[in-house]
Amino acid sequence: MSKRILMVEDTEDNRQIVRDLIATTEYELIEAADGAAGVAAAAAHRPDLILMDIQLPVMDGYEATRRIKSDPALQHIPIIAVTSYALSGDEAKALAAGCDGYVAKPFSPRQLLAKVRELLA
Amino acid sequence: MIFSASWMKPGSVATRLISWVARLPVRVQTKLLIAFLSIVGLLIALGAVGLQVLSGVNDQTTELIKLQRRIAAYRQVQHDTTNQLYSISTALLLQDERMLDAALRQLSQFGYDLDRMEFVATSEAGVLGQVRLEYDRFTAGVMRVAELIRSGRTEEARKVQLDEIMPSADRLERLTNQLVNMAEADMVTAIEVTEGAYDTSRLVVVSFAVGSILLALGLGYVISWSLVDPVKKIEARLRQIAAGDFAQQVAVGNRDELGALADNVNQTSAQLGRLYREIETRNRELTETLEQQIATSAILRTIAASPTDIQPVLNAVAESAAKLCDAYDAAILLKDGESLTIRAHHGPIPIDFVKYPISRDWVAGRAFVDRKTVHVSDLSTAGDDFPAGRQMAMRLGHRTTLAAPLLREDEAIGSLIIRRVEIRPFDRKQIELLTTFADQAVIAIENVRLFQEVQARTAELARSVAELEALGEVTKAVNSTLDLDTVLQTIVAKAVQLSDTDAGTIFVFSSTRQEFRPRATYGMSEELVAAISGQTISLNDPGIGDAARRREPVQVPELGEGTPTPVQKIIRDAGYRGVLIVPLLRPNKIVGALVVRRRKPGEFDQQVVHLMETFAAQSVLAIQNAKLFREIEEKGRELEAASRHKSQFLANMSHELRTPLNSVLGFTELLVDGIYGELPDRAKATVARVQANGRHLLGLINDVLDLSKIEAGQLTLALDDYSLGQIVRTAAAAVEPLAREKGLAFTTTVANGLPTGRGDERRLTQVLLNIAGNAIKFTESGSVDIFANAADGHFEIVVRDTGPGIAPKDQALIFEEFQQVDNSSTRQKGGTGLGLAISKRFVEMHGGTISVESVPGSGATFRMTIPIDAEEHVQAA
Numbered sequence: 001m002s003k004r005i006l007m008v009e010d011t012e013d014n015r016q017i018v019r020d021l022i023a024t025t026e027y028e029l030i031e032a033a034d035g036a037a038g039v040a041a042a043a044a045h046r047p048d049l050i051l052m053d054i055q056l057p058v059m060d061g062y063e064a065t066r067r068i069k070s071d072p073a074l075q076h077i078p079i080i081a082v083t084s085y086a087l088s089g090d091e092a093k094a095l096a097a098g099c100d101g102y103v104a105k106p107f108s109p110r111q112l113l114a115k116v117r118e119l120l121a
Numbered sequence: 122m123i124f125s126a127s128w129m130k131p132g133s134v135a136t137r138l139i140s141w142v143a144r145l146p147v148r149v150q151t152k153l154l155i156a157f158l159s160i161v162g163l164l165i166a167l168g169a170v171g172l173q174v175l176s177g178v179n180d181q182t183t184e185l186i187k188l189q190r191r192i193a194a195y196r197q198v199q200h201d202t203t204n205q206l207y208s209i210s211t212a213l214l215l216q217d218e219r220m221l222d223a224a225l226r227q228l229s230q231f232g233y234d235l236d237r238m239e240f241v242a243t244s245e246a247g248v249l250g251q252v253r254l255e256y257d258r259f260t261a262g263v264m265r266v267a268e269l270i271r272s273g274r275t276e277e278a279r280k281v282q283l284d285e286i287m288p289s290a291d292r293l294e295r296l297t298n299q300l301v302n303m304a305e306a307d308m309v310t311a312i313e314v315t316e317g318a319y320d321t322s323r324l325v326v327v328s329f330a331v332g333s334i335l336l337a338l339g340l341g342y343v344i345s346w347s348l349v350d351p352v353k354k355i356e357a358r359l360r361q362i363a364a365g366d367f368a369q370q371v372a373v374g375n376r377d378e379l380g381a382l383a384d385n386v387n388q389t390s391a392q393l394g395r396l397y398r399e400i401e402t403r404n405r406e407l408t409e410t411l412e413q414q415i416a417t418s419a420i421l422r423t424i425a426a427s428p429t430d431i432q433p434v435l436n437a438v439a440e441s442a443a444k445l446c447d448a449y450d451a452a453i454l455l456k457d458g459e460s461l462t463i464r465a466h467h468g469p470i471p472i473d474f475v476k477y478p479i480s481r482d483w484v485a486g487r488a489f490v491d492r493k494t495v496h497v498s499d500l501s502t503a504g505d506d507f508p509a510g511r512q513m514a515m516r517l518g519h520r521t522t523l524a525a526p527l528l529r530e531d532e533a534i535g536s537l538i539i540r541r542v543e544i545r546p547f548d549r550k551q552i553e554l555l556t557t558f559a560d561q562a563v564i565a566i567e568n569v570r571l572f573q574e575v576q577a578r579t580a581e582l583a584r585s586v587a588e589l590e591a592l593g594e595v596t597k598a599v600n601s602t603l604d605l606d607t608v609l610q611t612i613v614a615k616a617v618q619l620s621d622t623d624a625g626t627i628f629v630f631s632s633t634r635q636e637f638r639p640r641a642t643y644g645m646s647e648e649l650v651a652a653i654s655g656q657t658i659s660l661n662d663p664g665i666g667d668a669a670r671r672r673e674p675v676q677v678p679e680l681g682e683g684t685p686t687p688v689q690k691i692i693r694d695a696g697y698r699g700v701l702i703v704p705l706l707r708p709n710k711i712v713g714a715l716v717v718r719r720r721k722p723g724e725f726d727q728q729v730v731h732l733m734e735t736f737a738a739q740s741v742l743a744i745q746n747a748k749l750f751r752e753i754e755e756k757g758r759e760l761e762a763a764s765r766h767k768s769q770f771l772a773n774m775s776h777e778l779r780t781p782l783n784s785v786l787g788f789t790e791l792l793v794d795g796i797y798g799e800l801p802d803r804a805k806a807t808v809a810r811v812q813a814n815g816r817h818l819l820g821l822i823n824d825v826l827d828l829s830k831i832e833a834g835q836l837t838l839a840l841d842d843y844s845l846g847q848i849v850r851t852a853a854a855a856v857e858p859l860a861r862e863k864g865l866a867f868t869t870t871v872a873n874g875l876p877t878g879r880g881d882e883r884r885l886t887q888v889l890l891n892i893a894g895n896a897i898k899f900t901e902s903g904s905v906d907i908f909a910n911a912a913d914g915h916f917e918i919v920v921r922d923t924g925p926g927i928a929p930k931d932q933a934l935i936f937e938e939f940q941q942v943d944n945s946s947t948r949q950k951g952g953t954g955l956g957l958a959i960s961k962r963f964v965e966m967h968g969g970t971i972s973v974e975s976v977p978g979s980g981a982t983f984r985m986t987i988p989i990d991a992e993e994h995v996q997a998a
Contacts, residue, residue, distance in 0.1 A: 011780060017787035020796055055776065084779035087772055087826065106783035106819060109790050 003120050004028045006047035008038030008064060009082070010056050014105075018051065021109045027120070035059025039067045042074050049119055051112075054083040054094065062097040069098035078119045082107060135343065143347040146376040152347070156340035163336055167329035174322025181315035188308040194238035195300045198252070201231040202293045205259070209266055209286060213278055221267050228263055231256070238300075245300055252296045255289055262286040351379040355386050362386075367394025413554060416441035417561065424565045428572040434565035435465035438537070442558040443468050446551040448539035449519070453562055454485050455527070455535035461485060470519050470540055482509035485536035488524035492533050494556060495524045498546040520544045523552060525559040529567060537562060588732060591615040595739045605747035609641035609740060613715070616736040617643045620729045622719040624697065627705075627740055628658065628665060629713040637665050637714060645695075652691045660711075662686055668702040669711045674730050676701045679722040698722035701730065703737040705744070712741050771829050778822050786815045824955035831962045838966055840991070843882035845916050846871045849909050852889040860897045866904035867897070875911050880991040884963045888971075891956040892920045892983050900924035903980070911989060915969070918985045926977040935973065936961040967991040 005027050009015050015031055022029040030045050032038040035056040042050060050068065054061035061081060068074045078101070081094035086104035094102050101119065103112055145152060208224035235256055239249050262285040269278035351373040358371040367390050373383040423437040435453045443451035450468020454461035460476040481487040484507060488495040497503055498521050500514035514520060519540035527535040537559040539547070547555075598611040609627045617625040624644035628637040637658040642650050660666040663686050668675035677700040680693040692700065697718040705712040715737045789812040792800060800808060830836035853869045860867035889907075896905045903923025910917045927935060936957050964971045969987035 011784075013784035014780075014787070017784065017791060020791055024796055084776040084783065086779060087775055087830075105779045106786040106815075109787055110794065 002026050002028050003048040004030060004045060005116065006030045006032065006038065006041050006045060006050045008032045008035065008041075008050065008056065008061065009053045010034060011053075014053070017109060018112075021113060025113070027116070033057075035061060035064035038064045042068050042077065043071065046074070047077060049116060050077055050079045051082050051116075052079050052099065054081060054085050054090075062093070065094075065097045065099055080115060080119065082112070135346070138343050139346040139350065140374050142343050143351065143373070143375045143377075143379075149344075149348060149377050149379070152344055152377070156337075156344055159340060160333055160337045163329065163333040167326060167333060170322070170325045170329060174318065174325065177318045177322065178315065181311060181318065184311050185308060185315070188304050188311060191238075191304045192301055192308070194234065195297045195304065197234045198231070198238050199294055199297045199301075201227070201234050202259070202290050202297070205231055205263060206286065206290050209263055209282060212270060213266070213275065213282060216270055216273075216275065218271075221270060224263065225267055228260055232260070245303060248296060248300055248303070252293065252300070255293045255296060259286060259289040259293060262289055347375070348379065351375050351383055355379070355383055358383075358386055358390065362390050362393060365397070367391070367397060409550070412445060413557070416445050417557070420558075420561050420565070424561075424568055429569060431566055431569045432465070435562060436467065438558050438562045438565070439465040439467040442537060442539055442555060445558075446523070446539050446547060446554055448523070448547075448551075449541050451537065451539045451558075452485075453527075453535060453537050454489075455566075456489070456533070461489060461536060464535070468540075470542065471517055473517065477509075480509065483507055483513060484510045484522045484524045485538045488526045488536045488538070489533045492526045492528060492531070494526070494552060496547060496552065497522050499544045518542055521546055523547045523555055525552075525555045527559050527563045527566070529563050534563065534566065588619055591619050592735060592739070595736065599739055599743045599746060605743060606641060608743040608747070610643070612736050612740050612743065613641045613643040616715060616733060617717055619732055620701070620717050620725070622699075622701070622717040624719075625715070625717040626653070627713060627715050629744065630669065630705075630711045632711075635659060637662070637669075640713070649691070649695050653688060656688050656691070658688060662688070664689055664700070665702055665704075665714045665716065669704040669706070669714060672704060672706055674701065674703045674734065676725050676730070678724045692718060696720055699725065701725045701733060703730070703733045705737050705741045707741060707745070712744055715740055767829070768835070771826060775822060775826055778818075782815060782819055782822075786812065786819065789815060821955075824959060827959050828955055828962075831959070831966075838881035838884060838963075838991075840879060840881060842877050842879055843885065845875050845878055845909050845911075845918070848882060848886050848889055849907055849918075851886050852893050853907065855890055856893045856897050859894070860905060863897065863901070865897060865900055865902070867906075868904070869907040869909075871909040872911060875909065875916070876989055878916060878987070878989050878991070880967050880987065881963070885967070885987070888960040888963050888985070889918060889920075891960045892985075895956065896920050896922035896924065896981070896983070900980070914989055915986045916989055918987070920983045921980065922982075923980040926979050926981050927973060927975040928977050932973050932975060936971070 003026075005022060007015060007018050007029060009018070009031070010033050015033075019029060019031070030041055030047060032041040036059045038050070038052065038056070038061075039059070041047075052061045052065055056064065059067075061083065065079050065081070068077065068079065079099045080101040080103055081091075081097075081099040082103045082105065083090065083094065084105040085093070091102045091104075101115060103115060142152065205224065205227055208220065208227050212220040212224050235253065239253070262281060266278045266281050266286060269275070269281060351371075354371050354373055358369060361369055369390070370387050371383040373380055375383065420434060420437045420441060423434045427433045439451040439453055443449070448468070450466065450470040452463055452467075452472060453465040454477075455464045456462075456479070457476060460478050462476040463472055463474070466472055477483065477486065479486050479489055481490050484495050484497055484500070486509070487507070497507065497510070500507060500510050500520055500522055503511050503514075510522070514522070519542055521541040521544055522538065523540075524536050524538040526533045527537060537555060539555060592615075595608075595612050595615055598608045613625045613627050617623070625642065626639050626645065627641040629640040630637050639650060639653055658665050660670055664675065664677065665688075677689070680689055680698050680700060685693055689700070697720055699719045699722050701717050703715045705714055715733060717733060789808050791797065792808045793805070793812060827836065849869050849871050853867070857867055893905065893907060900922045901924070905920070905922045908917075908919040908921070910919075961971050964985055964987060967987050968991050969985060971983065971985045973981055973983050975981035
């Protein structure tokens with residue numbers, strides 16, 4: 001069974017890029033457009049990896065990450081923060097919320113994929 | 122030591138002898154040696170004479186023995202004759218052959234004895250010849266007798282014997298007796314001679330012995346006297362010297378060591394005498410000087426002890442002058458208008474006036490007028506020369522008078538006079554001494570004057586110092602605290618203290634309300650402050666308003682005269698009488714007023730007014746400062762808010778720009794990667810340009826953010842251990858593909874064994890990337906080389922390219938923001954124009970430097986030095 005990746009991202013363009021990128025791979029992509037939906041999707045689909053935007057409607061990425069990480073059933077799922085918060089301290093903040101990796105926007109799809117492969121390997 | 126001679130005094134001959142010996146120019150031991158040798162010579166002569174005498178005695182004795190032997194020989198011959206006679210006789214009688222043989226044998230014995238006799242008595246040759254002759258006759262006779270007997274012719278023999286032999290024997294006997302007698306006479310003579318020689322020799326020996334003794338005694342006597350006499354003389358002289366008599370000389374004729382000693386003693390004595398005289402002179406001088414010094418120091422002590430009172434000094438000078446100048450009295454007179462007034466007097470001669478008009482008619486007056494010492498040996502005979510002085514002398518009884526002027530910078534201020542009741546002029550020394558005392562009196566008078574002047578000056582200085590200190594405190598308050606109330610409190614307090622007033626107020630003028638309000642007070646009760654605060658003081662106020670309008674201090678010496686304003690009434694009711702108002706002014710502006718008040722009425726000193734003006738100026742400054750500070754504080758707060766807004770804006774802008782940029786760059790990469798299928802070539806090129814521009818935009822955003830953060834002081838280094846080699850490898854790996862693409866030779870040279878550095882690895886990598894990237898970017902052909910090294914605690918990183926180079930005028934500019942040599946190149950080469958500026962900031966944050974060397978057309982060399990162990994150097998934003 002192919003591995004599943006949950007993408008929590010509110011911008012359609014960004015979702016499209018990742019969707020087009022993952023389509024070239026063996027992975028399955030699940031999408032959520034806000035933090036709360038992301039937490040729900042994580043619980044429902046138990047993905048193998050989560051790509052988490054930080055600035056999200058309803059519930060921001062930090063909060064969503066904390067929730068997922070506080071759920072014993074989900075906390076093992078690696079989460080990569082994919083965010084436009086690229087100022088100094090933002091990476092530390094993401095890692096403090098529980099993220100396992102950090103990719104600043106704008107990201108190179110090629111490099112993002114490399115990171116995903118690394119974590120799913 | 123007392124040398125005493127045990128011998129009696131020598132006589133006149135001996136004296137001459139002694140003096141002759143003393144004058145002999147030889148040394149004493151030579152004299153003694155000569156004397157000794159003389160005595161020894163005499164003793165040797167004595168021994169020789171003795172020996173001579175002994176030898177004579179011995180000869181005499183030998184002679185005597187010889188004589189005895191002669192006598193014995195003669196006797197033997199006599200005996201032999203007798204024996205012969207007897208034997209012949211016997212033979213005749215007995216006619217015995219044996220007897221006859223015996224008689225003949227005796228005859229040979231007789232011949233032998235005769236020979237011996239001749240041998241011992243050669244001197245008696247004549248007699249001996251006769252003896253020999255007789256003997257021969259005798260022998261012949263005997264022989265004949267013997268023959269006759271043998272032939273039996275006895276009678277005949279007898280006859281021969283009687284006729285021939287017997288007479289011959291008698292003659293022989295006679296002859297021998299004669300010899301014996303002669304020998305005995307010789308013997309007597311010899312014995313007599315021997316006795317005479319003995320007596321003579323005894324006399325000679327005794328004479329020599331006595332002579333030796335006398336010579337020894339004489340020489341000893343003479344020589345010792347020749348020594349003893351000068352020694353006694355020298356000893357006596359030394360005793361005189363010891364007793365202090367240096368005038369005498371030792372008269373010694375000796376030309377030996379004693380003579381030299383006497384000369385030395387004489388020289389020493391003369392020397393000592395001279396020294397003694399010198400010492401006595403010096404001593405006398407010293408004694409006199411000492412006395413003067415004691416007097417002088419007594420006077421100086423008095424001067425020192427009474428810096429404000431002149432009288433004790435004048436008394437001391439008068440007393441010392443009288444004593445040391447050997448005068449009966451001394452007096453000091455000082456100028457007092459047109460007279461000289463007696464200020465000090467010491468001594469029994471009376472003075473019957475207190476002051477006397479200045480004139481040349483009396484001694485002290487003339488000394489004053491002429492400014493010269495005046496000496497009169499007898500005033501009573503001075504006649505018309507000193508009419509007034511003569512009258513005084515007749516009246517008071519003094520005669521010899523000496524006066525010296527007291528001169529201060531050639532100006533006479535008085536006279537010092539000494540007097541004697543008899544006519545006995547003062548000597549040169551005493552006149553000099555009096556001048557000295559006059560000088561000392563002047564010094565004392567000057568001293569008192571200067572002391573009083575210094576005291577006045579010191580008081581003035583103390584006041585100035587207090588004012589300066591107060592001003593200093595005020596200035597310090599103005600500068601150290603920005604709290605206006607504190608500063609104004611300080612100013613008003615110091616103003617009151619220094620103006621010697623009782624209370625003060627600083628009013629501040631409000632230009633909007635056009636009135637003065639009290640802002641700081643000192644020495645006032647709360648009620649009084651409240652009462653004044655309740656009053657409206659406008660520019661029309663006759664006190665404060667008037668001073669401010671006229672822009673000059675106003676003082677009210679006595680409150681209550683005229684019409685007091687309401688404020689002045691309150692003040693007056695509170696017990697104040699005098700008021701001084703100094704306006705606080707700026708050009709074309711009224712700031713306020715400083716008011717001081719005191720309880721006693723009276724004018725304020727001009728000095729106080731000036732001082733208050735200074736305080737007023739300080740107050741203006743303080744009020745001005747406070748206003749400026751308030752403004753600055755507001756500006757600061759505004760700036761802070763602006764800065765906060767800017768940071769927030771940057772954060773937002775960063776986020777907002779990144780979101781669309783992510784779509785641009787993401788989709789273009791997917792397009793380039795062919796996710797959406799192969800693109801036509803033209804589309805591919807276009808998409809690549811979109812991608813490049815998107816990346817450039819991202820670079821700009823990142824650089825702007827970095828720079829903003831650096832400038833805001835928000836960017837800090839993450840200090841950690843790093844490897845320079847790793848940094849070079851990382852940067853090289855990133856830029857190497859670009860170099861390869863452009864066909865450039867690209868090398869990196871990292872020294873072996875570089876130490877581990879401490880710094881922000883990410884930022885240093887960013888710097889090297891930027892510089893190496895630039896080098897590759899601007900170099901069209903040739904090479905780009907990176908060298909990394911370490912020396913003196915620093916890393917040195919050099920990036921050398923063979924690009925177009927940088928003109929000298931641009932070399933400093935390239936490290937500033939948005940500067941590229943040619944703005945057009947920004948577009949051609951990409952890059953934001955911020956890279957070098959950011960790199961420079963990062964290097965400097967590490968405490969390092971970055972520089973460039975370049976000749977246009979010959980490439981450029983960028984050189985960075987970075988401390989191996991860097992601590993963060995915070996830059997002032």
